Every structure is written in C-alpha cells, then in structure tokens.
Amino acid sequence: xxxxxxxxxxxxxxxxxxxxxxxxxxxxxxxxxxxxxxxxxxxxxxxxxxxxxxxxxxxxxxxxxxxxxxxxxxxxxxxxxxxxxxxxxxxxxxxxxxxxxxxxxxxxxxxxxxxxxxxxxxxxxxxxxxxxxxxxxxxxxxxxxxxxxxxxxxxxxxxxxxxxxxxxxxxxxxxxxxxxxxxxxxxxxxxxxxxxxxxxxxxxxxxxxxxxxxxxxxxxxxxxxxxxxxxxxxxxxxxxxxxxxxxxxxxxxxxxxxxxxxxxxxxxxxxxxxxxxxxxxxxxxxxxxxxxxxxxxxxxxxxxxx
Numbered sequence: 001x002x003x004x005x006x007x008x009x010x011x012x013x014x015x016x017x018x019x020x021x022x023x024x025x026x027x028x029x030x031x032x033x034x035x036x037x038x039x040x041x042x043x044x045x046x047x048x049x050x051x052x053x054x055x056x057x058x059x060x061x062x063x064x065x066x067x068x069x070x071x072x073x074x075x076x077x078x079x080x081x082x083x084x085x086x087x088x089x090x091x092x093x094x095x096x097x098x099x100x101x102x103x104x105x106x107x108x109x110x111x112x113x114x115x116x117x118x119x120x121x122x123x124x125x126x127x128x129x130x131x132x133x134x135x136x137x138x139x140x141x142x143x144x145x146x147x148x149x150x151x152x153x154x155x156x157x158x159x160x161x162x163x164x165x166x167x168x169x170x171x172x173x174x175x176x177x178x179x180x181x182x183x184x185x186x187x188x189x190x191x192x193x194x195x196x197x198x199x200x201x202x203x204x205x206x207x208x209x210x211x212x213x214x215x216x217x218x219x220x221x222x223x224x225x226x227x228x229x230x231x232x233x234x235x236x237x238x239x240x241x242x243x244x245x246x247x248x249x250x251x252x253x254x255x256x257x258x259x260x261x262x263x264x265x266x267x268x269x270x271x272x273x274x275x276x277x278x279x280x281x282x283x284x285x286x287x288x289x290x291x292x293x294x295x296x297x298x299x300x301x302x303x304x305x306x
Contacts, residue, residue, distance in 0.1 A: 268282045
C-alpha cells in the first residue's frame with residue numbers, strides 16, 4: 001500500500017519534478033530501444049527510410065517540460081517509424097507555456113533561440129506538439145510567483161492567457177505556412193486532480209478556438225472508465241503483452257507507470273537534477289508517445305485524403 005502524502009513529501013516531490021529528469025537507472029534496467037543519446041537542447045533527428053512512410057514527410061516540433069524531456073526520444077522514434085516524420089525537440093524541465101513566449105521581458109528557463117516562435121521560424125514545422133503538466137508551484141520565474149495553491153483564479157486566468165499568446169506567436173511565426181498545434185492532455189494528478197482536469201479543458205478550448213488539435217495521451221495512462229483517477233499500475237495492453245519488456249508484472253497482468261516515489265514522471269529510472277531523456281524502457285512514456293503519434297498520423301492522413 002502506498003503511504004499517504006504529507007505536505008513535506010509533496011513539496012520534495014514537486015521540486016524534484018520541476019528540476020529533475022530521468023538519469024541512469026539500475027544496471028539491470030534494459031535500455032530504451034534504439035534511442036540515441038541526447039542533450040538538453042534542440043535535437044535534429046532525420047527520418048530513416050521506411051517503405052510504409054508517407055511520400056511527404058511531415059515536420060514535427062516537440063516542446064514542453066520535464067514530461068516532454070523524458071519522452072523526447074521515444075516520441076521522436078514513434079513519429080519517425082510510423083510517419084516518417086522529420087523531428088525536432090527542445091523541451092526544458094520545470095517550464096510552463098510562458099517560458100516559450102517571446103518578448104515578455106521576463107526571466108525564463110528557455111533561451112531565446114529555443115522560444116516557440118523562434119523555432120517555428122527556423123524549422124518551419126507542420127506540427128508543434130506542446131506538452132505541459134502545468135507548473136503550479138512557482139518554480140519558473142515567468143509565472144511571476146502565481147501559484148495554484150495561493151490563488152487558483154489567478155493561476156487559471158494567467159495560464160489561459162499564456163496559452164492564447166503562445167498560439168498567436170506560433171501562428172504569426174508560421175505566416176502563410178502556419179503549423180498546426182497539438183496540445184497534449186495530461187494524465188491524472190493524485191494531489192490536485194481538479195487542476196489537471198481544468199488545465200486539460202483549457203487546452204481543448206484553446207485548440208477549438210484556433211483550429212488546432214488535442215491528443216488525449218493522458219487517457220492512455222489512466223484507468224479505463226475513470227479518466228482522472230491516478231494509478232501507479234495498470235493492466236498491460238495488447239501491445240505490452242506482445243512486447244513483454246513493457247509488461248513489468250506479467251504474472252499480475254500489470255505494468256508500472258511510475259516509480260514509488262515519483263507520482264508525476266513516467267520514467268522508470270530515478271530523477272536527478274541533470275535533464276535528459278529517459279534511459280530505460282518505460283511503459284507510460286511509450287503509451288504517451290504512441291498516443292501523440294496517432295493524433296499526428298490521423299491528421300496528416302486526413303488532410304491528404306481531403
């Protein structure tokens with residue numbers, strides 16, 4: 001049984017989640033399949049030749065916080081394998097949408113060259129995938145000290161405004177070739193479940209207002225029939241049964257999504273203060289990556305057939 005959360009334990013986990021990203025795990029942990037080394041800056045990963053890939057390779061830019069940092073290589077691998085995508089990623093741990101805004105005059109965890117609009121101008125992506133858990137505890141400077149605990153109304157008002165501004169800046173940077181934004185919906189939060197529900201609703205509303213997309217990747221790490229119930233273990237999927245390394249408890253038909261001491265991240269290796277992609281096979285990350293890839297793939301095929 002999991003121990004109940006205390007205020008001190010929550011603070012420690014949140015700070016770790018804000019700063020840290022997966023580092024090397026136990027020696028016995030298997031490596032991620034075909035995932036090269038990475039660094040905490042923009043990576044350019046060309047698509048390999050694939051007979052099933054579409055004739056025109058979509059360009060995908062992936063931005064976000066530590067959830068995107070830990071998933072960056074697996075998301076890229078899935079997009080290249082399933083869609084032949086040309087893939088670029090520039091996630092930064094502890095960030096929120098305001099970190100990727102240009103011309104705010106605020107301190108930010110994202111350097112100017114990796115702001116969303118700057119990367120859109122440089123990379124000309126067809127899709128910009130944005131994955132943010134919703135920094136709620138004032139870790140990043142650009143939130144101006146606004147936290148969910150201190151004032152929920154101020155937090156949600158500011159968050160909604162930043163989503164709108166980020167959309168506008170990405171659209172302006174794309175010009176006549178405006179990329180389509182994919183907002184990634186988040187999985188359950190056992191501490192403040194209503195916050196994630198409301199943040200996801202804002203992503204959906206922003207996507208609807210601007211003609212963009214949502215990818216409910218969070219549903220893939222939620223119990224069937226209870227979208228916002230947090231779980232450390234879930235039944236293995238058919239894919240995980242076919243690939244046993246991703247069904248971590250086969251005798252119980254369960255797979256692990258989180259480590260015992262980290263309810264937020266999906267990497268099954270401990271977090272550290274050194275940001276890097278997850279180095280071990282992690283079912284939660286693969287589930288999220290496959291969900292994002294399905295969303296982009298369906299839209300690409302729909303636009304081509306239309």
